[in-house]
Every structure is written in C-alpha cells, then in structure tokens.
Amino acid sequence: MAHETDTPVTPAIRFLREKKIPFEGHLYRYEEHGGTAAAAAALNAPEHAVIKTLVMEDELGRGLIVLMHGDREVSTKELARFLGVKSIVPSDPARAMRRTGYMVGGTSPFGTRTDLPVYAEATIFSMARVLINGGKRGFLLSMDPADIRRSLHVTEITVGIIPSPGGHAPPPRERDRP
Numbered sequence: 001m002a003h004e005t006d007t008p009v010t011p012a013i014r015f016l017r018e019k020k021i022p023f024e025g026h027l028y029r030y031e032e033h034g035g036t037a038a039a040a041a042a043l044n045a046p047e048h049a050v051i052k053t054l055v056m057e058d059e060l061g062r063g064l065i066v067l068m069h070g071d072r073e074v075s076t077k078e079l080a081r082f083l084g085v086k087s088i089v090p091s092d093p094a095r096a097m098r099r100t101g102y103m104v105g106g107t108s109p110f111g112t113r114t115d116l117p118v119y120a121e122a123t124i125f126s127m128a129r130v131l132i133n134g135g136k137r138g139f140l141l142s143m144d145p146a147d148i149r150r151s152l153h154v155t156e157i158t159v160g161i162i163p164s165p166g167g168h169a170p171p172p173r174e175r176d177r178p
Helices: 011-018 036-041 076-083 093-100 121-127 145-151
Strands: 024-027 049-058 063-069 088-090 118-121 130-136 137-142 154-157
Touching: 011 130, 036 049, 049 076, 049 093, 063 093, 063 121, 076 088, 118 121, 121 145, 121 154, 130 145, 137 145
Parallel strands: 049 130, 063 118, 118 154
Antiparallel strands: 024 137, 049 063, 049 088, 130 137
C-alpha cells in the first residue's frame, strides 16, 4: 500500500484529488507483459477486480477508452456493433501514449492528455471495490467503482468475453474476421 508521501503524483492522481475522489494507492513490482494476472498476484487480489484501461480506435482512427475486468477480453465485434462503426482495434502503443500521456502498462482513464469517450463493462459497477491504474506502471488505485462513474462520463457496455482455454483471447483482428 502506498502512503500519501509514497503516492506517485501522476495526472490521474491530480485529477482525482481535484475532484475529491477517494482512493487508496498500491505500489507493486511491475512485470513486463505480466498484465492483470501479475498485478492481481502481487496485490493478492482477484484478477476480476483488476480493471484494465484499453485504448482503442475505430476504422477512422477515432480513439476511445474501454475499461474491462482483468480476466476478460473485449469483443471488438460486439463493441463495434454497439458503437455503430465498422471495426474497433487496439491503438498502437505510440498513438495510445500520444492520446493519453501514459505508457502502455501504466494507462489510467483519469487525467488523460486528450478527452476520449470512456466505455466500461457494466459488471464493474456491481463490485464493492476495484483496482485501476493510477497512471504509472506498478501503481494501482483501489476505489469504489461508483466513483469511476462519478468522475468520468462513462457509457456502460456488455462486451466482455472469457479468454480462450489457452489463457488469452485470440488477437482482436483474428477474432473479428469472418
């Protein structure tokens, strides 16, 4: 757990403090390519409660953020259908960083460089507490998911899918091919 003096001061932290949103910071040893499973293990939390912040875009390059449970993947086909667009794909890391100001692995939905629409899996809001990135690799925030809704303009979606038995969902572009 990060104490007030240990809490990294990221744009996400400034954003939450400005809006007087309560949170508890948790620092852990970041594991490259460890994803939410490594974060959950390091913090002794269920992976379902670790919310990943995904930067995606439609076929015209319009960016958006998707908040998803750590143990779920986004059905980009269902998300595209919901949004009324042809396709949705993950943004490349450089574009995601330009849009948010955060490195991949440290992306927070709070305090992004540009305003992006935020879509969140609806079941996130039925949880008592979630862990979400605080704007730095190895730094998660524990908070009430109602405060995510209160501080961001969130549209609830139902596009989460359980990864395939190999442990990972197929890459979005493969899964969406006819």
